[in-house]
Amino acid sequence: MIGSSPSAVEVDTAAAPPVERELVFDIAKRGLLVAPAIIAIAAVVRGGAGAASATVAVVIVILNLALSGATLSWAARTSLNLLMVAALGGFLLRMGLVVVVISMIRHEPWVDLPILAVTLLLTQLGLLFWETKYVSATLAYPGLKPTAKKED
Numbered sequence: 001m002i003g004s005s006p007s008a009v010e011v012d013t014a015a016a017p018p019v020e021r022e023l024v025f026d027i028a029k030r031g032l033l034v035a036p037a038i039i040a041i042a043a044v045v046r047g048g049a050g051a052a053s054a055t056v057a058v059v060i061v062i063l064n065l066a067l068s069g070a071t072l073s074w075a076a077r078t079s080l081n082l083l084m085v086a087a088l089g090g091f092l093l094r095m096g097l098v099v100v101v102i103s104m105i106r107h108e109p110w111v112d113l114p115i116l117a118v119t120l121l122l123t124q125l126g127l128l129f130w131e132t133k134y135v136s137a138t139l140a141y142p143g144l145k146p147t148a149k150k151e152d
Helices: 019-078 080-105 113-132
Strands: 135-137 142-144
Touching: 019 080, 019 113
Parallel strands: none
Antiparallel strands: none
16 A cells, blocks of 8 residues: 555455464374373383373473464464564463462372473473474465375
8 A cells, every 4th residue: 555654554364374273283293192102201210100290291281382372373363463462471371370280289299390390391392393393484385394295
């Protein structure tokens, strides 16, 4: 539009693909794939309490990432300014929820706090780094990289 200010330009957020939802489903799938190995290692290292703590940590990480994707997806469709607020504010809120959950369960006899902390950290970072391999950073394919189909 000639003569209009940048704030008057509307962005069609409804036409954007559900990138956040794709990423959340993909990372949750990968998290569920590695969860049995993580839980088994924790069980070998620290017994039943380690396995229970690792299970809780993996669930917290997957729910945290799912909540992040849902919040960012909603904000991206609503307003680009809201997207920025949701990214930072959502992170702070989700970390607060993680602290509340850990504070509520930390004195339970089935919780092994060192395993819980290590599993939370390694699972969160591991899934995020693993997911970067599958994310496409191009405008042609936002979200996940397209998979190459093998010809017969």
